[in-house]
Amino acid sequence: MIDLAQARRDGEWLRIPLPDPRPEGLADGTHPHDVRRRLIADGILPEKWLNRLFSVGGIRLENGVLSLKAFPPHDWTDHPLLAGRGEPARAEVLHEDDWCLVLFKPAGMPVHPAYPGMGGTLDEAAVRHVLQAGDPLPVRHIHRLDADTSGPVLYAKNDLAQLRLDEAMREKRIERRYLAIVHGAPRPRAGTIDAPIGKDRGRSPRRRVQPGGDRAVTHYETVKEAGDLALVRVRLETGRTHQIRVHFSHIGHPLLGDTLYGAPPDPRLSHQALHGESLCFPHPWTGRQIAVQAPRPRWFEAAMRRAGL
Template structure:
């Protein structure tokens, strides 16, 4: 039995899984574990769960410390679906205080904030994928900042009557559109963070670049670090962090090209820096040498996000719709 075949039930904050199903999972994985007795003390349930190897030790220990492990009538109950904390989570607190009317989009921001709407591409008990528009920051850069994707993500759950928090697993630049993955509980966050470290979350992008790359496809393996002469810029430098970008040319225009890109790493401004390093800065990206006559920000969008579901382990693929502004840039170059 894999995680995909492991059924669960949710009752408010509690996750319930049959002890028999957990035992079968362990046996099928080659783990020798004895059955646990009904009514076992939470300490013994924790030790038994650790022996299964299915759940992170850090998570189980924290649950035990808050009385979040129980055994009842053959069901293991884990207090996994805790609500967001408005004291520690400012985005959650702002979302609570600025809930729109029932007729509004589930992720729209208050009308007094001049920010495009963000929509949910996927949502369940475990994770959330938000389609971030260009111009919306993922998180606040100053206390009290409104109109962030984090706020929209928290509001999405609240409007569905589910006050779980939403913690972003990766980020996009403010002016880059595309899907962003969120964890909706601590177990999901631990597993998705580990997936990011293991580089098994796939991120596919599309960009319109100046000029036409000499090679139809290729890989840029060039370390990226801060530019000590410009606070906001990043540069390719021998002392920088490892950065690997793969690209493929999809369409060519007069003096520009549409390219698809995949990231192995996630450095700040990575695609923008690497394409500029190749001599093909993104259209609209004035910071890295791109002309901005057609567009006032980089012509870059996330197309697709792939990851394994943090509970079931099933492969998830989410496509983001093409923004109208990106389609217009392509149309204008195609008409030259």
């Protein structure tokens, strides 16, 4: 049996030593086509990924070592992400290994560009990070945050990581928790908002709860109440655009500073009081759970102090 825990990165290649005696069909000199078929039959690696590796000569078996070309570099030369003007985007690294990267996205920075060549995005920061590290892998975000929401964003650093993390998102195995300051005191203090969300026609970029919208589920618990504000912890089961903002507005508790969804203006806060505090996901190679915490930004701490939270 192949022990994937023994795998080690060697430049572009992932080296996996085979046990003695060798597994049937994996002797030295076995043609890559037959190695691919054996690996597919074992079901321990995605068939789509193995077929892609085989098509580029990325499967080898020599001297008792299975080699898979898992980390090919990406050509970022002249890429639109690096064509933005002004100061290059940078972001704090919360977690990184050969397979994935978690960056802290500050409020005010979009995850991805709205048009080609747009600078100052988290995607640009991710690309610049791997280039400066001398490891130009094809970083791609797995999920997004609103431009004015702070918190952790997960990136895949190769094709296999993207396949597995995208699958984990679809299967709701990536857990995202948030802190929000809302108007009023939600009742009950803990509960679930299960209400479909769709576009608010003629009022872009607003969304609203409406029949026929996409299913959206938000779990929450009240952490503390002070005056006419409350601090709530939120866990997303789905990931619709503006989901937390729409749901809390729908139940009569818009987020502090969120004038788009009915909150009164706050002269000391120019955007919604929403911060992603943690991200938990299965590692794309080992499968073990990775938990990443994001520190509360100063603007959120200041808003909590003013509210007495």
